[in-house]
Amino acid sequence: MQIIPISYPIDFDTPHVFVGEQVVAIGDFDGVHLGHREVIGRALLTAKKLDLPTAIMTFHPHPRAVMGQDKYIDLLTPMKEKMEIFASLGVNHTYIVTFDASLMRLTPELFVDQVLDRLGVNSVICGFDFTFGYQGKGNPDSLCELSHGKFSVEVVRPFQMDGEKVSSTLIRESLQQGDIDTVTRLLGRPYSISGIVIDGEKRGRLLGFPTANLQLDEAYVIPTNGVYAIKASVNGETYKGVMNIGVKPTFATGELKPSFEAHLFDFSEQIYGEHMKVELIAFLRPERKFSSIDELVAQIKVDAEAARNK
Structure with missing residues (x-):
């Protein structure tokens, strides 16, 4: 798997940045839990159908940590482990996007225009609760609108176990309660x-x-x-x-x-x-x-x- 670190504004002329038709799963994916695996799995399946490479776009540091939520400084899956899991799933390349003040201030329109469009994506796969752009004003619906037909958008519904949505927050809470059985079930691994x-x-x-x-x-x-x-x-x-x-x-x-x-x-x-x-x-x-x-x-x-x- 090729790891591609990028920051905004992106220099698309550098050789390491892959530009071309691709299927991109986008999100933070802290934990790479079963809900995340559903999003990534959908991207892999779509890419196989279209005979295109599969990419993941994730962010570092955690966006919520940059916005002052200190609990997100500590991670379920630090970046190195996250990359190992992505590679084991068969992902072709991963964009690690530096989440800083310049990216945080980017409007949803500019994020689509200056990042996704310019990468040449064919399809974007995201979770139902994905947000992007300044103050998280972008969501899956607006992503569909802003694509203007240049790329397709697939939205993955919440993944539930025992009637409860699988989430990184629930895993964090379960760890702090010593509920390792629940953590293992939600992650799909220890x-x-x-x-x-x-x-x-x-x-x-x-x-x-x-x-x-x-x-x-x-x-x-x-x-x-x-x-x-x-x-x-x-x-x-x-x-x-x-x-x-x-x-x-x-x-x-x-x-x-x-x-x-x-x-x-x-x-x-x-x-x-x-x-x-x-x-x-x-x-x-x-x-x-x-x-x-x-x-x-x-x-x-x-x-x-x-x-x-x-």
């Missing part, structure tokens, strides 16, 4: 975080449960503090394990920033400095303070056994 294994306090080793301490490499939406059953991938291998996300209240020193400590089953390698991806399989229990080390160790054994069975 939620994952990744980073570099760093040196820690080595307290887990003293307790008989050595842990890999993860320093996240992206600004992820962090799940609620607690203990999770996980699958961890490192050095090309995947292991079951258990992870604590939180402030370790039994040994609390006033630190409020959560740590990410994973104990991998049947694993004894030194992996400091290695990259590790962690999939959250199940929420086992909230984080809590124990009255003694022995009580903590007993609970860790219970957590580990529960995680092995997930």
